[in-house]
Amino acid sequence: IYSDASSASKEVAAEIASLIRKRNEEGQATVLGLATGSTPTQVYAELVRLHKEEGLTFENVITFNLDEYFPIQPNSLQSYVRFMNEHLFNHIDIPEEQVHIPDGTLDQEEVPKYCREYEQKIRETGGIDIQLLGIGRTGHIGFNEPGSRPNSRTRMITLDRITRKDAASDFFGEEYVPRRAITMGVGTIMDADRVIMMAWGEGKAPIIREAVEGEIREHVPATYLQEHKNATVILDEAAAEKLT
Ligand code: F6R
Numbered sequence: 001i002y003s004d005a006s007s008a009s010k011e012v013a014a015e016i017a018s019l020i021r022k023r024n025e026e027g028q029a030t031v032l033g034l035a036t037g038s039t040p041t042q043v044y045a046e047l048v049r050l051h052k053e054e055g056l057t058f059e060n061v062i063t064f065n066l067d068e069y070f071p072i073q074p075n076s077l078q079s080y081v082r083f084m085n086e087h088l089f090n091h092i093d094i095p096e097e098q099v100h101i102p103d104g105t106l107d108q109e110e111v112p113k114y115c116r117e118y119e120q121k122i123r124e125t126g127g128i129d130i131q132l133l134g135i136g137r138t139g140h141i142g143f144n145e146p147g148s149r150p151n152s153r154t155r156m157i158t159l160d161r162i163t164r165k166d167a168a169s170d171f172f173g174e175e176y177v178p179r180r181a182i183t184m185g186v187g188t189i190m191d192a193d194r195v196i197m198m199a200w201g202e203g204k205a206p207i208i209r210e211a212v213e214g215e216i217r218e219h220v221p222a223t224y225l226q227e228h229k230n231a232t233v234i235l236d237e238a239a240a241e242k243l244t
Contacts (some may be wrong), residue, residue, distance in 0.1 A: 001240045005200040008234050010091055012196055016043075017050050023129075027118070031062045032127045033189070034088075035142075036080045039134035043085055048091040062125050065101040066133070066142040067183040070111075072104035077171050079104060091140035102154070102182035112184065115154040116139060119188065119235075131192035134156040135199050137225055138162050139207050139220035143183035148221045152185030186224050195222050195231040197222065199239040208235060209242040 002008035016032065021028045035041070050056040065080060074081035081101050089099060100121060106114055122128060133141050138160045144152060145160040158180055159167075168174040188193065199208050211222035212233055225231045 001235050001237060003178075003237060005017065005198075005236045006042055007199075008198065008205050008236060009040075010046050012043045012132070012198065012234060013046035013050065015196070017056050018201050019129060020056060020058070020061060021216050024057065027039050027060075029060045029062050029125065029128045030072060031064070031122075031127065031185070033128040033130065033192055034084065035132045035134050036065065036083045037134045040159040041201060043132065043198075044087040049086065051092045058092045061094055062098045062129055063094065063100060064128060064184070066180050066189075068104045069178040070102075070104050070106075070180045070182050072178060074105065078167075079115055101210050104182065108156075111156050115156070115182065118154045118184075122188065122191075123227070128192035129194065131189055131195045133189070133225075134195040134206060135197060135204060135211060135222050136160075136163050137166060137207055139211060139222045141186070141197065141222050141225070143181040144189075144221045145221045146214075146221065148218060150190070150218070150224050151187045153187050154181055154182065156182055186221055190224065190228055193230060195211060195225060196234060197225060197226050197231065198234045200236045202238040202241060204235075204239040205242040207238050208233070209244075212243060 018028045065084060065161055068080045072079045084101060102118065103114060135141060140163060143157055143159060145157060164174055164177040167177045173176045209218050212222055214223055216223040216226055
């Protein structure tokens with residue numbers, strides 16, 4: 001628990017940077033699982049600063065984003081491709097072919113095969129070293145909404161009503177929020193060597209209490225992380241205020 005999101009985000013960025021530097025020295029790649037939304041923006045800002053001011057290179061970093069709305073065009077305002085470019089990729093030296101974000105432009109019939117290949121690509125890199133997560137008010141991680149099974153893999157899902165409400169302002173109205181998304185599964189996330197889930201602000205306090213102290217159940221997918229071998233929940237004081 002940190003006094004504010006800014007200091008917490010710097011710590012998270014420092015952990016990522018330290019792994020990247022170590023792997024660079026060993027001549028190895030670093031595989032990052034990345035989230036979008038308001039939660040990780042300060043982590044990305046700090047990584048950009050470390051690149052520009054402290055010589056941190058992303059030449060040997062491979063990234064996999066958690067999710068993307070479906071359908072969506074990559075250049076649309078709300079797409080996660082655009083989000084990642086604006087917050088991180090446009091400002092660092094990561095080669096384009098090392099960036100992976102689920103494709104929101106596919107025909108529906110192509111999605112199952114695409115999702116299997118996404119999983120395959122993660123496996124081929126040796127697996128995710130550090131997975132960053134936010135948490136939705138429904139308890140979703142990625143877009144694994146209530147009802148998601150612990151062994152679920154990358155797939156198309158239907159967004160929860162609350163998630164669509166929370167995205168309404170980004171889309172200028174709930175009716176314009178896509179009903180579906182492609183997301184890594186709970187099983188995909190659980191396979192990461194290390195998981196860092198972050199949450200800021202009092203709006204997240206009730207779901208953080210459920211996620212951290214509640215019984216493990218599919219109604220709150222973030223509770224599955226209680227069984228992860230190396231997961232840390234990073235909070236500001238407001239998000240932590242309902243923990244006992
Ligand atoms: C985003 C994602 C979601 C968000 C969650 C919290 O890629 O996977 O699980 O992390 O909806 O969103 P914010 O950070 O906007 O509160």
